[in-house]
Amino acid sequence: MSKRIAGPEIEKLIQLLARVPGLGPRSARRAALHLIKKKDQLLVPLSQAMTSAAENVRVCSRCGNVDTTDPCTVCSDPRRDPATVIVVEDVADLWALERAGALNAGYHVLGGTLSPLDGIGPDQLTIRQLVSRVAEGEIKEVVLAVNATVEGQTTAHYLTDQLSGMDVRVTRLAYGVPVGGELDYLDEGTLSAALRARTAF
Amino acid sequence: MEWRDEGIVLGTRKHGETAAIAEVMTRAHGRHLGLVHGGRSRRQRPVLQPGNKVDLVWRARVDEQLGTFQVEPLELNAAQFMESAVAVYALQTLAAHLRLLPERDPHPALYEALLAILDHLGEPAVAGELFVRFELLLLEELGVGLDLSQCAVTGSRQSLAYVSPKSGRAVSLAAGEQWKDRLLPLPNFLLLRAGEGASASAVNDGFRLTDHFLLRDVYNQRDQAEPESRASLLGALNKTLSSAEN
Numbered sequence: 001m002s003k004r005i006a007g008p009e010i011e012k013l014i015q016l017l018a019r020v021p022g023l024g025p026r027s028a029r030r031a032a033l034h035l036i037k038k039k040d041q042l043l044v045p046l047s048q049a050m051t052s053a054a055e056n057v058r059v060c061s062r063c064g065n066v067d068t069t070d071p072c073t074v075c076s077d078p079r080r081d082p083a084t085v086i087v088v089e090d091v092a093d094l095w096a097l098e099r100a101g102a103l104n105a106g107y108h109v110l111g112g113t114l115s116p117l118d119g120i121g122p123d124q125l126t127i128r129q130l131v132s133r134v135a136e137g138e139i140k141e142v143v144l145a146v147n148a149t150v151e152g153q154t155t156a157h158y159l160t161d162q163l164s165g166m167d168v169r170v171t172r173l174a175y176g177v178p179v180g181g182e183l184d185y186l187d188e189g190t191l192s193a194a195l196r197a198r199t200a201f
Numbered sequence: 202m203e204w205r206d207e208g209i210v211l212g213t214r215k216h217g218e219t220a221a222i223a224e225v226m227t228r229a230h231g232r233h234l235g236l237v238h239g240g241r242s243r244r245q246r247p248v249l250q251p252g253n254k255v256d257l258v259w260r261a262r263v264d265e266q267l268g269t270f271q272v273e274p275l276e277l278n279a280a281q282f283m284e285s286a287v288a289v290y291a292l293q294t295l296a297a298h299l300r301l302l303p304e305r306d307p308h309p310a311l312y313e314a315l316l317a318i319l320d321h322l323g324e325p326a327v328a329g330e331l332f333v334r335f336e337l338l339l340l341e342e343l344g345v346g347l348d349l350s351q352c353a354v355t356g357s358r359q360s361l362a363y364v365s366p367k368s369g370r371a372v373s374l375a376a377g378e379q380w381k382d383r384l385l386p387l388p389n390f391l392l393l394r395a396g397e398g399a400s401a402s403a404v405n406d407g408f409r410l411t412d413h414f415l416l417r418d419v420y421n422q423r424d425q426a427e428p429e430s431r432a433s434l435l436g437a438l439n440k441t442l443s444s445a446e447n
Binding site: 116121148150151161192 | 293
C-alpha cells in the first residue's frame, strides 16, 4: 500500500482535479500543488468563482444553453435574428459557433445525438422542445449544425422528418475541405463528400 | 490471442478521453467488441464511423478479455451514407438487429447480406428488398426462420401468395383465399432472385411480414422494443420509392 503524502483535504483536491477532462492523476497533482503555492492569487479566487458558478449556473429553459440567467444571454439578446435557429448537439458546439460569429441567430441545444448503443432516443434529447419552438411560428429557418458523424446525421434526418409539414426551411452545414486542409491528407469520405457538394466558382 | 479479419463498424462508445470501444460485425468472428487506443483521435474518428469496412487485428492475452483492435480502413462509406435518410436509418436498424446475436458467434451469411445491403443503400428499391431478405435471414439464424418454399396446406410450390402468421409457412393463393384477411401477404420479390428490386407496396408487405415475426419471436421474447429507426427507415423508403414511382 502506498504511503499518503498529503492530508485528506489535499488528497481530495487532487482526486477531484484528476476527474477534469485533460487531467490525469499526475497532472492533477501538479495543478493542486500550483494552486496551493498561489493560494491568494489562484486557489481562493478559483474556489470563489466555482462556488458562485455552482450557485448561479442554470440551463436555459428555451434553448438548453447554460448561463447564469434564464432565458440565457443568447436568447434575451434583441439584436439576434429570431427567425433563424441553429441546432447544435452540445453547449461546446454553441460556443464554437459563437466564436466563429458567422450567423447572428438563436440556438437550440439538443443535449446529444440519437445513439441506440448508449440508450439515447428522441425522448432523451430536446427534440420535442425544438418542435414546440418552431410551432410558435416565429422561426423561419432551422440550421442543423450537428457533427458530421453517422449519429449526428441520423439525428439531422430525424429532425427533418419531425419538422416536415411545418412552415420552416431546414438547412444543414456544408461538408468539405477544411481551411488549411491538404487534399493528400484528407480521408476518402470527406473528399468524396466535398466533390459531391462542389459549387460553381 | 490474435486474429485478423475484415468487418463493418456498427458503432463506437467512448472509453476514457482518447480511446473508444468499437463494435464491429466481422466475417469469421461475428459481432465483436474491442478497445481502440486513440479511437477518438482526428485520424481514427472518420474510420470508426458506422458502415465503414475495416481491416481488424484483434489482440488479447486471454480469449475472455475485451482485447484491443488495430483498425485500418478498407472502404470509407460513411460519408456517402450520411446524406441519405434511408442509409442512416438502415445502418441504425441493421446494427440494432445484429445486437440480437450473441457476441463472437460467427454468422457469415448475415455478414454477406450486410455487405450486399451496404452496397445498395443508394438504390432504395433494391435496399428495401435486401433489407427484408436480411431480416428473414436474421430470423433463420436466430432459429425462428420462416418456410416460404411451399404451401403449408397443399404442398404446392406454385402461386404462393400468403404467409401464416401462426406457423410462418407460405400459403398458396387458392388455399389462402378463404382466410386472406388473417394471413400476411407474401411479397412477390421473395419468390424471385435477390437484387431485382421491389415496389413501395411490396416493400411495405415485406416489412409487415418480418415485423410480425421479429416482434413475436424475438423482441417480445426478450422484453425489448423494436428499434425506432425501423419505422423511420420504412417511412424514408416509402417517401423515396413513391416519388420515384410517380
